Amino acid sequence: MTRYIVRRILVSIPVLLALTFTVFALMRSIPGGPFDFAGDKSLPASVVQNLSRKYHLDEPLWKQFVRYLVGDFVDTMDIRDFGKGGLLRGDLGMAMRQRGRSVNEIVADSFPISAQLGVLAVALSVLMGIPLGTFAALKQNTWLDYTATFVAVLGVSIPALVMGPFLQWVFALKLEWLPVATWGAKPPFFLGFIPKPSLDFITHAILPTIALGTVFSAQIARLTRASLLQVIREDYIRTARAKGLRERAVIVRHALKNSLIPVVTILGPLFAAVVTGTFVVEHIFGIPGMGKHFVQSIGNRDYSLIQGVTLIYAVLLVIMNLIVDITYAWLDPRISYK
Amino acid sequence: MAVAEATRELAVPARRERGLWADAFRRLLRNRLAEAAGIFIIGLALSAVFADVIAPYEFGVTHLKDNYASIGSQYWLGADDLGRDIFSRVVYGARVSVAVAIVAATVSLIIGITYGLISGYLGGRVDELMMRLVDFIYGLPLIIVVILLQVYFKAIARRGEATGLGGAVIGLNAAFGGLFFVFVAMGALNWIGMARITRGQVLSLKEKEFIEAARMIGASLPRIIFRHLLPNILGACIVQETLQIPGYIMLEAFLSFIGLGVDPPTPSWGIMIQEGYQALRSYPHVLFPPAIALSLTVLAFNFLGDGLRDAFDPRLRGAQ
Numbered sequence: 110m111t112r113y114i115v116r117r118i119l120v121s122i123p124v125l126l127a128l129t130f131t132v133f134a135l136m137r138s139i140p141g142g143p144f145d146f147a148g149d150k151s152l153p154a155s156v157v158q159n160l161s162r163k164y165h166l167d168e169p170l171w172k173q174f175v176r177y178l179v180g181d182f183v184d185t186m187d188i189r190d191f192g193k194g195g196l197l198r199g200d201l202g203m204a205m206r207q208r209g210r211s212v213n214e215i216v217a218d219s220f221p222i223s224a225q226l227g228v229l230a231v232a233l234s235v236l237m238g239i240p241l242g243t244f245a246a247l248k249q250n251t252w253l254d255y256t257a258t259f260v261a262v263l264g265v266s267i268p269a270l271v272m273g274p275f276l277q278w279v280f281a282l283k284l285e286w287l288p289v290a291t292w293g294a295k296p297p298f299f300l301g302f303i304p305k306p307s308l309d310f311i312t313h314a315i316l317p318t319i320a321l322g323t324v325f326s327a328q329i330a331r332l333t334r335a336s337l338l339q340v341i342r343e344d345y346i347r348t349a350r351a352k353g354l355r356e357r358a359v360i361v362r363h364a365l366k367n368s369l370i371p372v373v374t375i376l377g378p379l380f381a382a383v384v385t386g387t388f389v390v391e392h393i394f395g396i397p398g399m400g401k402h403f404v405q406s407i408g409n410r411d412y413s414l415i416q417g418v419t420l421i422y423a424v425l426l427v428i429m430n431l432i433v434d435i436t437y438a439w440l441d442p443r444i445s446y447k
Numbered sequence: 448m449a450v451a452e453a454t455r456e457l458a459v460p461a462r463r464e465r466g467l468w469a470d471a472f473r474r475l476l477r478n479r480l481a482e483a484a485g486i487f488i489i490g491l492a493l494s495a496v497f498a499d500v501i502a503p504y505e506f507g508v509t510h511l512k513d514n515y516a517s518i519g520s521q522y523w524l525g526a527d528d529l530g531r532d533i534f535s536r537v538v539y540g541a542r543v544s545v546a547v548a549i550v551a552a553t554v555s556l557i558i559g560i561t562y563g564l565i566s567g568y569l570g571g572r573v574d575e576l577m578m579r580l581v582d583f584i585y586g587l588p589l590i591i592v593v594i595l596l597q598v599y600f601k602a603i604a605r606r607g608e609a610t611g612l613g614g615a616v617i618g619l620n621a622a623f624g625g626l627f628f629v630f631v632a633m634g635a636l637n638w639i640g641m642a643r644i645t646r647g648q649v650l651s652l653k654e655k656e657f658i659e660a661a662r663m664i665g666a667s668l669p670r671i672i673f674r675h676l677l678p679n680i681l682g683a684c685i686v687q688e689t690l691q692i693p694g695y696i697m698l699e700a701f702l703s704f705i706g707l708g709v710d711p712p713t714p715s716w717g718i719m720i721q722e723g724y725q726a727l728r729s730y731p732h733v734l735f736p737p738a739i740a741l742s743l744t745v746l747a748f749n750f751l752g753d754g755l756r757d758a759f760d761p762r763l764r765g766a767q
Contacts, residue, residue: 132591138599139595262750267745271742274720274734282727282731389704393724
C-alpha cells in the first residue's frame with residue numbers, strides 16, 4: 110500500500126507540472142497584461158516597462174517558467190541557490206495586481222474561509238444525500254420513492270445562483286431569521302481553518318451552506334439510489350440474507366457499504382472543487398473566500414495569482430483522488446493495490 | 448374454478464411487485480413528466496426562434512421613466528433598472544440557452560463519437576494512447592479553462608481586426624451575443640464522457656457476429672463504422688448527451704453571471720439573475736422571472752434525459 114501511494118504521488122508530479130505550464134502558457138497568450146490598467150486609467154509606457162522588468166515579464170517565456178519553478182537559481186546557476194525560492198520551496202510568487210502582497214498571503218487569508226464553507230456543504234450533501242437515496246432505493250417503486258426521486262431531480266435543477274438569492278430573500282429579507290450576507294468567523298482559526306463554533310458563525314453559515322449543498326445533496330441521493338438498487342440484486346446480498354442476517358445488517362454492512370463506491374468517486378473531485386472556493390456562492394453571500402481569485406485574476410491578468418490558486422486546486426484534486434482510490438479498497442475487499 | 452384460482456395465483460404476485468397506485472404514480476411521474484418536459488422544451492425552442500413575434504418589446508429598448516416598474520398590463524412581468532421589459536428579455540434570453548444546448552451538445556457528440564469510434568475500433572496501442580489523452584483532459588479544471596478561453600475570445604473580438612473568413616466567424620460570434628466560441632469550447636471540452644461510452648460500446652459490438660459478417664463480405668471500414676456500428680451506439684450516446692445539456696445551460700448562466708457571458712444589452716438568464724440579485728432588497732420581481740425560467744429549463748432537460756434513458760434501457764431506471 111505504501112509503495113502504491115508513493116508511486117501515485119510520483120506519477121502526479123509531471124501531471125501537476127504540465128497543468129501549471131498549461132495555465133502559464135494560456136494566460137500569457139491572452140492579449141493584454143497585468144499592468145495595462147490601474148483602476149480605470151491606463152499606465153504610462155515607462156511605468157509598465159519598469160513593472161514588467163520587476164516581475165521579469167520581459168524575459169523569454171522558458172526563463173519565466175523556470176524562474177517560477179526554482180526562483181533566482183535561473184540567474185545565478187549556483188547550485189547553492191537551487192531550491193531557495195520558487196515553487197520548489199512552496200513560494201507562489203508576488204501577486205501582480207495586489208501590490209506588495211504575495212500569493213501565499215492571499216491564499217492564507219482566503220483559503221480557510223472557503224474550506225470552512227466547503228466542508229460544511231459537503232457534510233450537508235453527504236448527510237442529506239445518502240439517507241435520501243438509501244430510503245428511496247429500499248422503498249423502490251412506492252410513492253415514497255417517487256417523491257424522493259422527484260425532490261432529487263428538483264434539487265439538481267436549481268443552481269446555486271438561483272438558490273442563493275432565493276434563500277436570501279425568504280430567510281433574510283422577508284422572515285429576517287438569518288443574516289443576509291458576510292461570514293461569521295475571523296482568524297485565528299484552530300489548526301489553521303477550524304473556527305470557534307460561535308452563534309455568529311452558525312447563523313452566517315446556514316444559508317450559504319444550503320445554497321451550495323443542495324445540488325450536491327441531490328446528486329448524491331440520485332447516485333446512492335441507483336447504485337444501491339444494483340447492489341441489492343447481487344449474489345452476496347442473497348447470501349447474507351440466506352445465512353439469516355437481520356435485514357438491517359444486510360443493508361448497512363453489506364449493501365450500503367458497497368453501493369457507496371460511485372458516491373465516493375464523485376465526492377473526491379467535488380470536495381477538491383468546493384473546498385477551494387466557489388465564486389457564485391461566495392459572491393452572492395459576500396464571503397471573502399478564494400473563489401473570486403479563480404475568476405478575477407484571469408480578467409486582471411494576474412498571472413501569478415491564477416497559477417497559484419489553480420495549482421492548489423490541482424494538488425488537492427490529486428490528493429482527493431488518491432484518497433478515493435484508497436477508500437475503494439476499504440469499501441470493497443475485492444479491490445487491493447500492490 | 449381451479450383454473451381461475453391458478454391464474455389469479457400466477458397473476459397476483461406479478462402485479463403486487465408494483466401496486467396499482469404505485470404503477471399509475473410511476474407512469475405519471477416518469478413518462479408524463481418526460482412528455483411534459485419534451486413539450487416544454489419544444490415550446491422553449493419555438494419562443495427562442497419567434498422571440499421577435501412573442502416579445503412585446505425589443506430586448507434592448509429602455510424606458511428610463513419606468514425603471515423597476517412593477518407587474519402590470521404595460522410590462523407583464525415588470526421592468527428592470529433601465530426600464531426594459533422583463534418578459535421580453537426572458538423570452539429573448541431563451542435564445543442563448545437554447546443555442547448553448549444545441550451547439551455544445553452537437554460539438555460534444557461529434558468529437559466524442561468520432562474519438563470513441565476510432566479508439567475502440569482500432570484498439571491496441573492507438574487506443575491506449577488516445578485514452579491517456581482522455582485521462583489528461585479529465586484532470587484539467589474545466590471551469591478555469593472555459594473562463595480562460597472566454598477571456599481570450601473576448602480580448603480577440605475586442606480587437607476586431609479580422610477580415611474574410613475570420614471576420615465571418617467573428618460576425619457569427621456577434622450573432623450569438625459574443626458566445627459562439629465559448630459554446631464550441633464547452634462542447635469541445637465535454638466530449639470525454641461521450642468518447643468513453645462510445646468506446647465501451649464499440650469494444651463490445653465489434654466482436655459481435657454481424658460485424659464479423661460485414662467484414663467477411665468485404666465491407667469497407669467506413670461502411671462498417673457508419674452502417675453497422677454507428678446506428679447501434681447512437682441511442683446510448685444521445686441519451687448521455689441529453690443528460691449533459693443541463694450542465695451546459697448552467698455553465699452559460701454562470702459565465703453570464705460573472706460578466707463573461709453575452710455582450711450587453713443581449714439578454715441571458717444568467718446576466719438577468721445578476722441584475723435582479725443586485726436589486727433583490729427593493730425589487731425582488733426583477734430576479735424571479737429569469738431564475739424560474741432557468742430552473743424550469745434545466746428541470747425539463749433533466750426529466751427528458753431521465754425519461755429517454757428509461758425508454759432506451761429500463762434496467763438503468765434511476766441510474767446516473
